[in-house]
Amino acid sequence: MTNMDAVHAPEVVGNKRLSEFLARFVKSKSAVIGLILLAVLVLSAIFAPVLAPYDPYDSNLPNSLQGISSSHIMGTDELGRDIFSRILYGARISLLVGVESVFLALLCGVILGATAGYYGGKTDTIIMGFMDIMMSFPDILLAIAFMTVLGRGMEKAVIAIGIVSIPQYARIVRGSVLSVKENVYVMAAKAVGNGDRRLIFVHILPNVLAPIIVRATIGVSVAILDAAALGFLGLGVQPPAAEWGTMLGSGRQTIFNAPHVVTFPGLAITLTVMAFNLLGDGLRDVLDPRLK
Amino acid sequence: MSAQPLLTVKDLRKHFPIRGGLFGRPVGSVKAVDGVSFSIERGETLGLVGESGCGKSTTGMMVLRLLEASGGEIWFDGQDVTKYNKRELRQFRRHAQIIFQDPYASLNPRMAVGDIIAEPMMLHNLAKGAERTKRVAELMQMVGLNKYYADRYPHEFSGGQRQRIGIARALAVQPKLIVCDEPVSALDVSIQSQILNLLVELQEQMGLTYLFIAHGLNVVKHISDRIGVMYLGKMVEMADGDELITNPLHPYTKTLLSAIPIPKPGAVKNRIILQGDVPSPANPPSGCRFHTRCPQCQEVCKVEEPEFRKIGSRFIACHLVE
Numbered sequence: 323m324t325n326m327d328a329v330h331a332p333e334v335v336g337n338k339r340l341s342e343f344l345a346r347f348v349k350s351k352s353a354v355i356g357l358i359l360l361a362v363l364v365l366s367a368i369f370a371p372v373l374a375p376y377d378p379y380d381s382n383l384p385n386s387l388q389g390i391s392s393s394h395i396m397g398t399d400e401l402g403r404d405i406f407s408r409i410l411y412g413a414r415i416s417l418l419v420g421v422e423s424v425f426l427a428l429l430c431g432v433i434l435g436a437t438a439g440y441y442g443g444k445t446d447t448i449i450m451g452f453m454d455i456m457m458s459f460p461d462i463l464l465a466i467a468f469m470t471v472l473g474r475g476m477e478k479a480v481i482a483i484g485i486v487s488i489p490q491y492a493r494i495v496r497g498s499v500l501s502v503k504e505n506v507y508v509m510a511a512k513a514v515g516n517g518d519r520r521l522i523f524v525h526i527l528p529n530v531l532a533p534i535i536v537r538a539t540i541g542v543s544v545a546i547l548d549a550a551a552l553g554f555l556g557l558g559v560q561p562p563a564a565e566w567g568t569m570l571g572s573g574r575q576t577i578f579n580a581p582h583v584v585t586f587p588g589l590a591i592t593l594t595v596m597a598f599n600l601l602g603d604g605l606r607d608v609l610d611p612r613l614k
Numbered sequence: 615m616s617a618q619p620l621l622t623v624k625d626l627r628k629h630f631p632i633r634g635g636l637f638g639r640p641v642g643s644v645k646a647v648d649g650v651s652f653s654i655e656r657g658e659t660l661g662l663v664g665e666s667g668c669g670k671s672t673t674g675m676m677v678l679r680l681l682e683a684s685g686g687e688i689w690f691d692g693q694d695v696t697k698y699n700k701r702e703l704r705q706f707r708r709h710a711q712i713i714f715q716d717p718y719a720s721l722n723p724r725m726a727v728g729d730i731i732a733e734p735m736m737l738h739n740l741a742k743g744a745e746r747t748k749r750v751a752e753l754m755q756m757v758g759l760n761k762y763y764a765d766r767y768p769h770e771f772s773g774g775q776r777q778r779i780g781i782a783r784a785l786a787v788q789p790k791l792i793v794c795d796e797p798v799s800a801l802d803v804s805i806q807s808q809i810l811n812l813l814v815e816l817q818e819q820m821g822l823t824y825l826f827i828a829h830g831l832n833v834v835k836h837i838s839d840r841i842g843v844m845y846l847g848k849m850v851e852m853a854d855g856d857e858l859i860t861n862p863l864h865p866y867t868k869t870l871l872s873a874i875p876i877p878k879p880g881a882v883k884n885r886i887i888l889q890g891d892v893p894s895p896a897n898p899p900s901g902c903r904f905h906t907r908c909p910q911c912q913e914v915c916k917v918e919e920p921e922f923r924k925i926g927s928r929f930i931a932c933h934l935v936e
Binding site: 505506507509510511512513514515516517520525528529 | 678680704707708711712714715716719720721722723724733734737738780783786787
């Protein structure tokens with residue numbers, strides 16, 4: 323008997339799912355590459371003050387629009403600021419905007435989608451009808467409309483991008499809830515006396531987590547792009563703040579005689595978006611049990 | 615008080631609307647259950663048999679209000695279940711439980727087995743902390759599972775083990791009534807008898823009352839005190855188990871009985887094979903619902919619906935039985 327006890331020690335069993343997940347994660351090339359890229363980005367954002375050779379806001383007009391050199395590895399912009407330093411600081415803003423707006427959209431989207439999917443009928447028609455109206459506008463147009471109401475600034479951009487992307491999450495969650503709620507174990511949970519809220523949050527939502535996580539990861543890259551677009555249009559993060567989209571926007575005037583001013587912020591955006599997309603794609607493969 | 619049956623069902627109906635047209639207006643209805651009545655005494659097992667789609671599972675779900683009845687009454691312990699509000703319904707869930715057919719689908723894949731069994735106790739404030747853990751271990755041992763498996767997830771168990779988990783979950787609230795919705799039909803034959811024996815043992819220990827749903831008489835006859843036979847949403851015959859098996863009167867019951875395999879090579883079987891398919895419950899036949907396939911069909915059967923009436927100690931709905 324004592325032998326049995328040792329074999330079935332709970333700790334061994336509890337970690338099994340995690341180690342299984344890790345083993346599958348490591349096998350997915352795109353997930354690993356995405357994660358490494360992302361780690362580099364996050365670290366450079368955190369340690370920007372240490373890594374940056376110059377103050378990102380320190381303008382030095384005589385030094386403006388210099389090309390790539392050993393003292394400025396990515397050159398300087400129209401005010402003579404070091405682009406490499408600005409890109410490092412920009413990572414902070416872009417990642418923050420991306421993650422925050424996705425978090426906002428996810429929170430609202432999950433609640434709306436789960437409510438619509440679970441209750442169905444009129445509730446579903448009203449919520450999803452509203453979501454469809456929002457989806458019928460191009461994202462960026464709707465975000466601009468919100469920005470004109472909310473005003474400029476980073477927090478406003480987060481709110482505008484967050485609200486605009488709610489329908490995408492609501493749709494995915496609703497669809498998944500619709501299929502999961504038909505499972506017998508949901509009926510079984512109802513039979514033992516679970517109320518609606520516990521049924522949704524304890525029995526249904528954990529089983530629709532995989533598609534939500536995947537969508538949210540890719541959603542961060544979309545949000546970063548949107549934030550950059552808003553910055554480019556002068557609506558999002560305001561200069562002199564170092565934001566990649568804003569940097570692109572202000573570098574636009576000098577694109578022909580100093581192309582490096584737009585090239586590097588553009589590359590930074592591309593790299594970040596790619597990192598999130600790779601991670602999202604990889605997670606899709608890792609989390610989908612049918613591909614086991 | 616104890617003289618009255620634990621459960622009495624009167625004229626229970628479930629009509630699913632068929633929606634059609636542009637605006638989804640109901641254009642007809644599927645009469646899945648169409649006027650079923652029975653009662654179960656305390657400590658008794660009522661078997662409910664019939665082929666797929668005859669409404670037996672729907673009946674079980676309605677008894678527990680997992681599906682809302684379209685009509686009829688359900689009396690449990692002297693109260694009408696159909697009139698319960700949300701709070702009373704939660705109370706009712708403490709006293710009436712269900713074991714599902716498919717043990718692979720009826721357990722939440724993201725919950726550890728111990729949590730699945732503990733959840734009903736948590737919801738009804740029956741035991742807390744260490745006491746709850748102890749109860750979970752007791753329940754697992756009671757249904758023949760190793761109590762050290764409480765931290766494992768459902769996918770680590772076999773079908774028979776999973777069904778035991780489902781049984782432990784149903785027992786957690788110490789219910790009076792358990793609806794067994796084909797609890798063994800998804801299992802191997804060798805496992806079926808183990809689960810059936812477990813159910814019988816538990817009934818003796820805890821004084822449980824079962825509504826036992828199955829699609830074949832061979833499973834039900836071992837466990838049931840009385841057996842009801844359903845066809846196309848209606849009860850056609852109900853009698854004491856032994857009596858129904860040895861002396862079936864309704865032609866449909868005879869057919870079902872003849873379908874039980876005889877575990878003896880070379881045995882001669884007089885199997886009655888029905889012609890055609892089960893008619894659609896959206897458009898049931900006139901008169902007796904079984905007349906389109908009945909080997910003894912008479913003119914009266916096509917026109918007049920037979921009453922479900924008492925003859926001797928049994929109930930039957932057939933014009934041919936006097």
